[in-house]
Amino acid sequence: MKLENTIALVTGANQGLGKCYAEELLRLGAAKVYACGLTLESLDPLCEAHGARIVPLKLDVTVRDDVSAAVSAAGDVTVLLNNAGILEHKGLVEAGSSEAFRREMAVNVFGLADMSLAFAPVIAGNGGGAIINMLSAASLANFPPFGSYCATKAAAMSITHCLRYELKTQGIEVFGIYAGLIDTDMLKSIRGEKSDPEDIAAAALKGVEAGIMDIDTDARAKWLRATLVEDPESLEALQHERADDFYKTQSM
Numbered sequence: 001m002k003l004e005n006t007i008a009l010v011t012g013a014n015q016g017l018g019k020c021y022a023e024e025l026l027r028l029g030a031a032k033v034y035a036c037g038l039t040l041e042s043l044d045p046l047c048e049a050h051g052a053r054i055v056p057l058k059l060d061v062t063v064r065d066d067v068s069a070a071v072s073a074a075g076d077v078t079v080l081l082n083n084a085g086i087l088e089h090k091g092l093v094e095a096g097s098s099e100a101f102r103r104e105m106a107v108n109v110f111g112l113a114d115m116s117l118a119f120a121p122v123i124a125g126n127g128g129g130a131i132i133n134m135l136s137a138a139s140l141a142n143f144p145p146f147g148s149y150c151a152t153k154a155a156a157m158s159i160t161h162c163l164r165y166e167l168k169t170q171g172i173e174v175f176g177i178y179a180g181l182i183d184t185d186m187l188k189s190i191r192g193e194k195s196d197p198e199d200i201a202a203a204a205l206k207g208v209e210a211g212i213m214d215i216d217t218d219a220r221a222k223w224l225r226a227t228l229v230e231d232p233e234s235l236e237a238l239q240h241e242r243a244d245d246f247y248k249t250q251s252m
């Protein structure tokens with residue numbers, strides 16, 4: 001679908017990849033972008049840089065009243081970009097508590113699902129459009145240093161594929177975006193080769209415009225998807241080896 005003249009809403013748009021998505025949507029000719037942040041002040045730099053085409057909204061995707069208020073404030077939306085996400089802790093056993101896992105589920109899974117279900121009637125009522133979900137290479141396989149996070153991203157992928165079927169009769173296309181490590185605050189304490197968030201946002205929205213439903217935006221995501229098909233047996237050993245190496249050399 002063409003993004004020119006669309007009216008988009010981006011969650012977690014105050015920084016990182018979400019800010020790049022908002023700016024790339026403007027570059028592609030979106031008429032308006034509702035940029036959402038946990039606070040309105042966090043959106044000031046984006047608003048100051050881009051003027052009236054950016055409309056700031058306060059939105060915590062885990063708060064029902066915030067989601068309802070966003071629907072009321074942004075009734076002209078045709079593209080929802082579920083970008084907000086958190087990465088809280090290491091593996092499930094090591095954390096010793098499920099509280100951090102529940103927080104990750106609340107944002108990465110239920111937040112994404114609640115926003116999608118709340119905005120689907122809005123998008124359908126405006127003649128159709130798209131829901132774009134920021135998933136991860138971690139949706140495709142579990143990398144133990146990020147065990148619970150990967151589980152949330154796998155669930156988010158499954159929801160994406162479910163909504164793709166359920167919403168198609170309403171004229172809503174549902175896209176999934178996959179990437180490996182991206183150079184944002186989320187991974188600031190993690191070493192490794194990281195992609196530029198501007199490149200990821202550009203590749204993702206180029207894929208949307210080309211009608212690719214599951215979009216691998218960088219080399220790591222492409223490699224992982226190919227390996228799952230061509231050499232799945234080798235993957236688990238590699239995952240464990242990388243996790244061992246991670247615990248020896250890095251900390252979160």
Ligand SMILES: NC(=O)c1ccc[n+]([C@@H]2O[C@H](COP(=O)([O-])OP(=O)(O)OC[C@H]3O[C@@H](n4cnc5c(N)ncnc54)[C@H](OP(=O)(O)O)[C@@H]3O)[C@@H](O)[C@H]2O)c1
Nearest residue numbers: 012016017038060061083084085136180181182184185186
């Ligand atoms: N970084 C990576 O390597 C990587 C790789 C693949 C996929 N991703 C995914 O890409 C997306 C963006 O991540 P990022 O790398 O840009 O991370 P980031 O810089 O930490 O940004 C995350 C964004 O989500 C917002 N957010 C957190 N909790 C929220 C909530 N409850 N409701 C609404 N917004 C909330 C944050 O707001 P505050 O700034 O106010 O905290 C921030 O704007 C996430 O879904 C992430 O899982 C990241």
